Amino acid sequence: MPITVALGQCGNQVSNCLTELMWDEGLRDSFFVEKQNGKYYARNVLIDMEPKVIENVLKKSEGKTWNYSKTAAITAKSGSGNNWAFGYSVLGDRNQESIQRQIRKLAEDADSVNDGFLVMLAMAGGTGSGVGSKTVEKIREEYGSKVPIIAHAVWPYSTGEVVVQNYNTLLTLNSLNCSTDGVIFHQNSSITDIIQTRFDLKNVAYSDINDYVAKELASILLPIKDTDGALHKMPIYQIAVDLCGSPNFKCLTPRSLPQLHNPKRAFLTYSNDLLLKYMHQLCLTGNFNENSGNMNMKSVVNKSLAMNAYIRGKNEGPEKIVGALNDSSIFSNKIPFSDRFNSYLAKKSFMKHETFLSTLSADQTLIDPLETVLSQSWNMFNHRAFLHRYEAHSIDSDHFVNSFAHLEQLQHSLKNL
Numbered sequence: 030m031p032i033t034v035a036l037g038q039c040g041n042q043v044s045n046c047l048t049e050l051m052w053d054e055g056l057r058d059s060f061f062v063e064k065q066n067g068k069y070y071a072r073n074v075l076i077d078m079e080p081k082v083i084e085n086v087l088k089k090s091e092g093k094t095w096n097y098s099k100t101a102a103i104t105a106k107s108g109s110g111n112n113w114a115f116g117y118s119v120l121g122d123r124n125q126e127s128i129q130r131q132i133r134k135l136a137e138d139a140d141s142v143n144d145g146f147l148v149m150l151a152m153a154g155g156t157g158s159g160v161g162s163k164t165v166e167k168i169r170e171e172y173g174s175k176v177p178i179i180a181h182a183v184w185p186y187s188t189g190e191v192v193v194q195n196y197n198t199l200l201t202l203n204s205l206n207c208s209t210d211g212v213i214f215h216q217n218s219s220i221t222d223i224i225q226t227r228f229d230l231k232n233v234a235y236s237d238i239n240d241y242v243a244k245e246l247a248s249i250l251l252p253i254k255d256t257d258g259a260l261h262k263m264p265i266y267q268i269a270v271d272l273c274g275s276p277n278f279k280c281l282t283p284r285s286l287p288q289l290h291n292p293k294r295a296f297l298t299y300s301n302d303l304l305l306k307y308m309h310q311l312c313l314t315g316n317f318n319e320n321s322g323n324m325n326m327k328s329v330v331n332k333s334l335a336m337n338a339y340i341r342g343k344n345e346g347p348e349k350i351v352g353a354l355n356d357s358s359i360f361s362n363k364i365p366f367s368d369r370f371n372s373y374l375a376k377k378s379f380m381k382h383e384t385f386l387s388t389l390s391a392d393q394t395l396i397d398p399l400e401t402v403l404s405q406s407w408n409m410f411n412h413r414a415f416l417h418r419y420e421a422h423s424i425d426s427d428h429f430v431n432s433f434a435h436l437e438q439l440q441h442s443l444k445n446l
């Protein structure tokens with residue numbers, strides 16, 4: 030059972046959706062602790078430098094059978110203004126003692142931190158990105174590298190949210206790459222596309238995206254058995270062991286099927302064969318949307334270094350999954366056959382789906398979005414655009430140059446998988 034550390038608006042909204050879902054799916058003994066009064070408390074720390082989002086999250090949990098602990102929330106008066114440097118150097122430092130104190134408290138309650146940390150944030154703002162980066166560094170310092178840290182990071186829309194979103198993404202990615210075991214990415218634009226085309230929703234709200242993200246994450250994190258029948262209840266530890274063996278490949282991509290939500294489509298049933306076939310296509314082409322136009326199997330653009338598959342509900346056993354997904358055309362030949370693929374199965378159905386299939390892979394999906402962030406950041410950096418905002422909080426051009434160098438190395442490794 031991990032400790033969840035949620036940061037910033039996005040981190041808190043997504044983590045609240047996930048926590049609610051975990052409870053609804055009956056996960057009392059993993060993501061929650063039972064206190065002497067018989068009440069269950071989520072093992073979450075909620076951090077945002079402006080109080081509004083956390084106040085809303087706490088309000089929503091009032092009257093529920095579970096709750097957040099009274100001391101779980103750490104807020105201040107105002108946010109980090111979309112400035113990674115202000116979040117990292119100022120607010121991150123100023124609030125670190127109370128953040129770590131709260132994390133320690135949860136760690137003591139649970140007697141052990143073997144399943145490590147799930148840290149949830151967005152990369153484009155200032156609090157999730159900057160305070161988040163500082164917090165992750167401090168967690169690693171305090172608990173050491175034997176306690177796994179998996180981050181969940183939301184990648185911004187590729188165009189125009191805030192002008193410095195590429196700087197913030199660059200600096201966050203560099204920091205997470207140094208101090209976590211792995212980072213699970215969700216791209217807001219890909220999920221918006223799925224919701225618009227598969228769920229027939231024109232105007233997509235954050236709450237729609239967060240429901241989708243939480244569902245995909247829960248399908249990966251809920252307890253599940255391996256092919257020998259052993260039950261796994263330490264999802265963060267297991268992800269780190271299965272998928273994060275190589276220091277250069279920490280970027281993890283989730284995918285899930287079926288993508289149906291609209292009652293109009295409820296009559297459609299997906300056989301195991303169809304789900305596995307679609308997932309094979311998504312993994313091979315690097316797409317997310319089941320309905321993607323670009324499913325040409327000849328355009329193999331995505332290689333995986335390692336992959337986990339999770340199948341919940343009715344299924345025809347591990348051989349079928351291995352047969353369909355452990356295909357050499359999906360995988361890089363850099364690691365041995367036996368280490369590259371794991372399949373997990375649960376008989377219990379998930380969110381009323383007859384069968385639900387998800388994968389998490391260390392793969393090349395990030396190449397294009399990373400290219401955009403690098404090139405747009407270089408463009409601004411070469412003109413010294415907005416650098417003064419970062420320099421004002423001790424993040425100088427050397428820090429940027431180091432981040433560029435690390436991420437270009439990462440990009441090179443991804444391309445040569």
Ligand SMILES: Nc1nc2c(ncn2[C@@H]2O[C@H](COP(=O)(O)OP(=O)(O)OP(=O)(O)O)[C@@H](O)[C@H]2O)c(=O)[nH]1
Nearest residue numbers: 037038039042108109110111151154155156157185
């Ligand atoms: N999926 C999703 N993305 C969100 C949500 N809220 C914000 N975002 C995205 O997160 C990024 C901005 O980060 P925020 O979390 O709002 O910023 P913050 O961490 O609170 O930082 P400051 O407000 O600058 O202190 C943008 O890319 C938004 O599109 C949300 O609830 N869900």
Ligand SMILES: [Mg+2]
Nearest residue numbers: 037038108156
């Ligand atoms: Mg905010």
